[in-house]
Amino acid sequence: MQTPILSVEHLSMKFGGLVAIGDLSFTAPRGEITALIGPNGAGKTTVFNCITGFYKPTEGMITMTRQSGEKFLLERLPDFQITAKAKVARTFQNIRLFSGMTVLENLLVAQHNALMRASGFTVLGLLGLKSYKDASRESIEKAVYWLEKANLIDRADDPAGDLSYGAQRRLEIARAMCTGPELLCLDEPAAGLNPKESLALNELLLGIRRDTGTSILLIEHDMAVVMEISDHVVVLEYGRKISDGTPASVRSDPKVIAAYLGVDDEEVTDALVEVGDDHILEEGDVAPPPALGPSETSSMFEGPIEDTVEEAGSETIVPASPAASKAAQVEAQTGATDPVKPKGPAQ
């Protein structure tokens, strides 16, 4: 079996007394698309920030194993080396393009480091070195390749800020790909996209996996995207893993459904649609599954709201959200002993 490209072990991240991530372990298989999902505030972006060096985790180990076999402990690397050496690239929840530059220029800027290396970091190198001229030609070829893949070649000379939202998302991904990553981390790439743009995004991501073998780690709320393109899904709730497996196994996991239903009554329909199981609504209206409800009047959609304040040593841990863990409630009701036992990634 291949070594996973990314291995997160016992990761914890505290902000003062708030535990954003608590003892989280999961792996991202090489060459696959892994989705990290969970309700708002579950800690997904914090995990990304730990992987990409924006935060130094309080505890834990994040190992990136490159195709060559070289290993990098990401929590120990300065963030610029995470891209340059460990070959991890990321996009952000909010689009961060150079909106006044053209679409092509955005892709060339991403390759600035390689170009400067080829110039020997000298003006003479910029003007005369063959290595610079070769690198310059290659960077343009690479940019054109990714513009075609992202279906943006016709817009190459337009300012990036003039593109539609969906096209800007694809440009961000193309820009990240120009850095030659082995692991591409995407923070909510489908946010704000219309169905047509979502489809174009899916095609781009599936094409990246198929044509380059790049592994993708994806935070996404759009379950249509997650279910369509992911090979493996990891579900977080309050900074802890509650499910881990294939899209199909995660989608039918009662703990996941319960976690997504930790919302106000009027949002239940949206949550069910989001988790991709709107037919559960009808089942829930009729009767709760016997295994999940201690009595006929109980429902997995209801239950006492418990506090999530715990004591860790002398520190008071404050809740990340006022609601109790719905997954924990289901666990208690079903008598499960290990709510986070991985079911194993898709083969």
Ligand SMILES: Nc1ncnc2c1ncn2[C@@H]1O[C@H](COP(=O)(O)OP(=O)(O)OP(=O)(O)O)[C@@H](O)[C@H]1O
């Ligand atoms: N820099 C920070 N300082 C303090 N608290 C933080 C910081 N970053 C995140 N948090 C808290 O950590 C928890 C997890 O936040 P995070 O943004 O990782 O969740 P998320 O799952 O990505 O949410 P969303 O889906 O809404 O983007 C939240 O309670 C958040 O307020």
